[in-house]
Amino acid sequence: MKYDALVIGAGPAGTTAALMLARAGWSVAIVEKTAFPRRKVCGEFISATSMPLLHELGVSDAFFERAGPEVRRVGLFADKAVLDSAMPQAAGSFAGWGRALGREHLDTLLLEAAVNAGARLWQPWSAHELHAGNQIYRCKITGEGSERELVAPVVIGAYGSWRSGALPLQSVEPHKPSDLLAFKAHFTECELPAGLMPLLVFPGGYGGMVHSDGGRVSLSCCIRRDQLQACRRLYPRQRAGESVLEHIKASCLGVRRALLHARLRGAWLSAGPIRPGIRIRSTQDIFLVGNLAGEAHPIVAEGISMAMQSAWLLSRRLIADQDGVTARRRISEVHREYASDWKACFGMRLRMAAVFAHLAMRPGATTLLLPLLDRFPKILSVGAQLSGKTKQVVRAPAPVSSRARQRIM
Template sequence: MRYDAVIIGGGPSGASAAIALASQGRAVAIVERSAFPRNKVCGEFISPVNLALLDRLGVGERVRALAGPEIRRLALFAAGPSIEARMPRSQTDAFGRALGRDVLDLLLLEAAAAAGATLLQPWQATAAVRDGDDMAVSIERSGERRTLLAPVLIVAHGSWEAGGLSSQPRRPHLPSDFLGFKAHFRGSALPSDLMPLLAFPGGYGGMVWADQGRMSLSCCIRRDRLDAVRAAQRGLPAGEAVFRHITAACPSVAEVLRDTTLDGGWLAAGPIRPGIRDCYAHDIFSVGNVAGESHPIIAEGISMALQSGWLLASELAGVAEWSRAGRELAGQRYAAAWHKQFPLRILTASVLAGLATRPLTAGLMHRFVSVFPASLFVGARLSGKVTPVPGIG
């Protein structure tokens, strides 16, 4: 089967690219290994500038109808008293909101199908090799095998997913790796318009009200600290051990979660791979955190995923012929647009993560924010919360 573009991964980055390309009249196939709806480790916050982009992708109205309340305030929950600041507004005066990944991803994938994309789900891409002027993508499902051909191959499978593709290299486990955890709670006393940053020994996290009365708590913790936490709390599952570690270190977290019930179990994933990688290399375009990943401390993962897929589709639309030379030109333009849009938030996230997870600097960070609460506002702006999306009015 031949297409104009094959996209590996049906999350926000892959779906946004698929919707935009299919809307341009391109024949697009999405290869997604998981059945939807499915949950994922993710902070679930959607910055306000993405609402106009979601409108262009055809799901804005549904997202507004289903998402949690507007987030108008920020906070720091650490060892001392909580500290609050206002959330910056976007140019349209909108505020960000949160939506569970089980809901958001399904909305976007359905929109991709409605736009004309072919969904191959659940199928797993196992190899991708050059075949003349096309890429040949091998996919498998329950012993069945197919080969898809397309001049444009887009990897959107995320940096945590293991596999046999060149974009999924094996990496050694390191004590300094950050592992991610997430759970939903019901009955929290967290104010509906507040999104706190959590800072605790060896890690950081966040909480936000999402959809269906669910409050989402997500966090990252260093592997060596996780080992120590689990050793001190023998017999507890990893997620529960991390949760107790957080509530012991952050009294404000314990307070707002005192009378809650867990909605489902704890999810775990990782390690995360913060940093900037190639947007286009070896005839493969990368979107989402395959292209580059920030520490989740700034809650911009969904934003970067949606926007990178849109940026790539926009640059491909500007190249009339997807020949080898055309793809190289689109790759150069996409890389330039990507590096204009995202590096500052990746740097901001790296600095904040470093401050929040080290005992000495975490204390200094808390004291500084307590004296200058507006630093939370500044950090939100630097993290891209209100940075306009190119090509979106």
């Protein structure tokens, strides 16, 4: 089966790209191996800088109807410190604050919009054996007890950075004590103030809490593998996620207070190890979006926004080309342009996230910084600004070709 573009992965990055390309007249296939809706390890927060993009995609009304309250305060729960400061406000016509929405709702919303725009969905199907040749890609997919081959000149990798497999940039790496493993759970009946999103700092890791949809509070965190092993030894009767929570509560007064009467809603989720860093290159074959292109430490809560915005950056480059991107020379040009755009928009964000994460995971640094933060809590607002909470990426509607794109094949 022949398409103009093949998108592998139906998270926020993949569905954003598929939706934009389908609306521009491209024939698009989306391959997603997991059935929706499904919960996913993720902080769930979407910055105000992504609100223009949600509006452009036509899903803002549905998002606002379901998402949690506006996040107007940023906080810090570390040891006995319970601090908060104003969340910096994004400028522009969509000025405001970010909100959180569970991935089981957000991903389904975006995927349905892409399908309604004309994208062909293969779900639950798994992609493997991607081969390039003669300016075309051939991808074998399996599902429903059968195998198919999809053909396209453009392939967009949106399958995340955490899984192993045979696709580009998927690999199995040996375990290291410093590996960061991710956990997430939802709670109800929490005493976390509405509109507050605190950073959680504890030995060997960091995390965050935020009011999400349906009265739920999402708690997500990353913890070093060696610290997780210590937690398992300290709480041998607890499961992994529960032992991590006990460690966090023992280290953060603010978390103990917020969850004093809370109830766990659903099971703990885990994933990882995460792979922070920049993987996008100007000479790659397939296009990368989302965490596959580059992943910031989740301490800055910018993962979803970066995923969707990276897809917007790529799609507008592809759509702007009136004659298509069938020629290898033109594909190389788009790779260079997109990689340059990506690094200009997100490079500093990744570097600041790495600095914040390494400071948070070092008890000595936390001990030194807490008195300063206690005296000047507005430093938290500055940190939020440095993490990208006010950096506008989507400034204008994406370019659309003057004529509907004809099928390439």
